[in-house]
Each structure stands twice: as C-alpha cells, then as structure tokens.
Amino acid sequence: MMLEFTKMHGLGNDFVVIDAVNQQLVLDETQVRALADRRFGIGCDQVLLVERPRHPQTEFFYRIYNADGGEVEQCGNGARCFARFVADKGMTRNREIAVGTAAGNITLYLEDDDQVRVNMGRPHLTPENIPFEADALADRYAIAVDGETFEIGAVSMGNPHAVLLVEDTASAPVETLGPALERHPRFPQRANVGFLAVRDENHVDLRVYERGAGETLACGTGACAAVVYGRQRGLLAERVAVRLPGGTLVISWAGINEPVWMTGPAVSVFDGRVDLQALTAAR
Structure with missing residues (x-):
C-alpha cells in the first residue's frame, strides 16, 4: 500500500507522522522498524499516528511507536509535532487541541509565534x-x-x-x-x-x-x-x-x-509517499 506521511522534528528529535484518520492503517512492529530505519527506510526516532478520538472530549487519539517497534505512552516533542501536523493538514481549526494518549488526555496550544505549548499533565512521583x-x-x-x-x-x-x-x-x-x-x-x-x-x-x-x-x-x-x-x-x-x-x-x-507546561518549536521537513509492503518485504 502507498502510505502518505510527513517527516517532522522537534529540536532534532525526528518523527514520521501519519494520518490514520483518512488512511486505513494498522502498524505492526516490523513495519515500524522499517519506517524508522535510517539506512533502508525513511528514518526517525519515533513513528506517530493521528487516529480518531476515543473520548468525546478529545479531537484525536495520539499513538507513539519507538524506532525499535515498541508502542509507548507519551512523547513531548512528538506532541508538539502532532499539533502542528493536524493544523497544517486542515484536520482542525482549533488553536487549543484536546488529544487522547495511552497515558491520558493532554491539551496542545498553537501559539502566535509558531511555538507549541503543551499541558503535559501532572507528574507521577510515587x-x-x-x-x-x-x-x-x-x-x-x-x-x-x-x-x-x-x-x-x-x-x-x-x-x-x-x-x-x-x-x-x-x-x-x-x-x-x-x-x-x-x-x-x-x-x-x-x-x-x-x-x-x-x-x-x-x-x-x-x-x-x-x-x-x-x-x-x-x-x-x-x-x-x-x-x-x-x-x-x-x-x-x-x-x-x-x-x-x-x-x-x-x-x-x-x-x-x-501540571507541567512545555513550550517549544515543531517543524515540518517534507511530505512523502512510501510503499509500506515493499519497504517491509525488503528488510
């Protein structure tokens, strides 16, 4: 299948961001590793998926896969790129974006200076x-x-x-x-x-x-x-x-x-299309 993606980064922490709302997609670990491979794939630290919301008070659900294929709960730089992606792609018109994650709901704010501010929630210390x-x-x-x-x-x-x-x-x-x-x-x-x-x-x-x-x-x-x-x-x-x-x-x-608040940039590098089946088969 031909998969559309955007390469993004937050301070050099780089991501392959994929719209899984308008594309039918379920990734397995082998596919994630193929996408993340810097020599034979696109190359990234994490793969981010934009999915339909799972809670009525959120606009989207945010999934994060590390380069080794494992799914994780949260990624702050990725959250800022997520906000920039859904805004740039016209998936939301809101400047305040409520997003669900495996770790709970977070709120992303698009600032006037092109920075993204994120309410990262309260830290857990116990x-x-x-x-x-x-x-x-x-x-x-x-x-x-x-x-x-x-x-x-x-x-x-x-x-x-x-x-x-x-x-x-x-x-x-x-x-x-x-x-x-x-x-x-x-x-x-x-x-x-x-x-x-x-x-x-x-x-x-x-x-x-x-x-x-x-x-x-x-x-x-x-x-x-x-x-x-x-x-x-x-x-x-x-x-x-x-x-x-x-x-x-x-x-x-x-x-x-x-809550802890984080403010920083999010940058789109390029858009692309990849044959995910061929990419995975070549590994």
Missing part, C-alpha cells in the same frame, strides 16, 4: 505509578549498576524517567550508563534516562537516552521530568530553559498537584 521498584516515595534513590551506586530521581510524565545530576553533560556517561539504567530491573517498563547539569535556577543542560531509541537530540518528557526532579531538590525555579543538543525547551512547573 514508585508504583512510575513504575519503579522502591520501598517508599523519596526525592532521590540509590541504584546499583555494575557494582557502582548512583543517585537518581524517578518521575513519570506518562512514561518512566530516571534523572541523574551531573557536573557537565558533555562528559556524562550517556552511552554506557544510559542503556544500563534504561533496562535496569527496578524499572519494570524500562526507562528514559536524563543527565541533568544545573547552570543556575533558570537554566539547565540535558542529554537523554530514550527508551527504545537511544540518545536523541531532544526529549520533551525528559525535559519535563528533569525540571520536576530539580524542583524537588530545591535547585530550580518555576520556569526553566532546558538546553538539549537539538535546542531549547521552556518548562514550567508550579509544584505538587500542578
């Missing part, structure tokens, strides 16, 4: 809701990796995150500690792993090793989780500029029981 194996709620946890103990924060933004404070993101052990923590047995659904360096209370640097995708140029939920952890530790103000390898996101969190 271990059973992340999920993370711990005896009790704490603002930091000791975790053992290969005989060495590290201190992490554990946060869910609809998907599980581990956050480590580092002196400098450039020298952080992202390539080694990232995958070890991603698949650590204390994270039964695996984890996204953030390496956070605080420059001052309003500015931080962040690198993220994403679950099922490896290190990406930006991670929206990772930026949210990092700010939540920094606020828990008393290190950050309510509004923080998070500098990632691909660019900067602005994250705001007023505190417990309040």
